[in-house]
Amino acid sequence: MxxxxxxxxxxxxxxxxxxxxxxxxxxxxxxxxxxxxxxxxxxxxxxxxxxxxxxxxxxxxxxxxxxxxxGEKPYIISVDAEKFAQAMEIKEKPLLKQLKASFTKLNEKGQEKAASYVEDLTKIPEYKKTE
CATH class of the missing domain: 1.10.260.40 (lambda repressor-like DNA-binding domains)
Structure with missing residues (x-):
């Protein structure tokens, strides 16, 4: 050149x-x-x-x-984690928010049991979403 x-x-x-x-x-x-x-x-x-x-x-x-x-700095998106979490909570459905709040009150054993219950519910046709 x-x-x-x-x-x-x-x-x-x-x-x-x-x-x-x-x-x-x-x-x-x-x-x-x-x-x-x-x-x-x-x-x-x-x-x-x-x-x-x-x-x-x-x-x-x-x-x-x-x-x-x-000669330019790379464009990096900076995200404030706390604000991002708050924004995500605003978009959460009320039931999901309630479930999350209750879930976080459980210890690890309780969280495992709750996850297992939710998994079991997904196998019951009465509770399944119809796409």
Whole structure:
């Protein structure tokens, strides 16, 4: 690839990551087992690494590969577990909510017995759902 915008943006990221990790171009080349001129080309924006080298770079520079390539942080959905649980309870049917509340009052032996009873009820045609 020529001296494209993509190369320049990557070069800027690479130089920042090298500085952040206190690694010289020579040291990086040595650790990767490649010519210093290759690393120099990446840092100047005149060359772009192959994907196998990107994977190695991300490991050496302590950055995920997505961020190394795109310059963006991966999109991670953060869920507040307590709010999620509350939201799920709102959607629960009243009988299920009652069953859950009673079930949590039981010890392990009681919970096993309750689960067994519910399983038995599913085998009785009178109590089965009709799809």
């Amino acid at each position: 020529g001296n494209s915008k993509k190369n320049q943006e990557f070069a800027q990221r690479l130089n920042e990551l090298l500085k952040k990790n206190n690694i010289t171009q020579s040291e990086l080349a040595k650790r990767m087992g490649i010519a210093k001129s290759s690393v120099n080309g990446w840092c100047k924006g005149t060359a772009y690494p192959r994907m196998d080298k990107m994977t190695e770079l991300s490991s050496i520079l302590n950055v995920d590969i997505f961020t190394l390539i795109s």
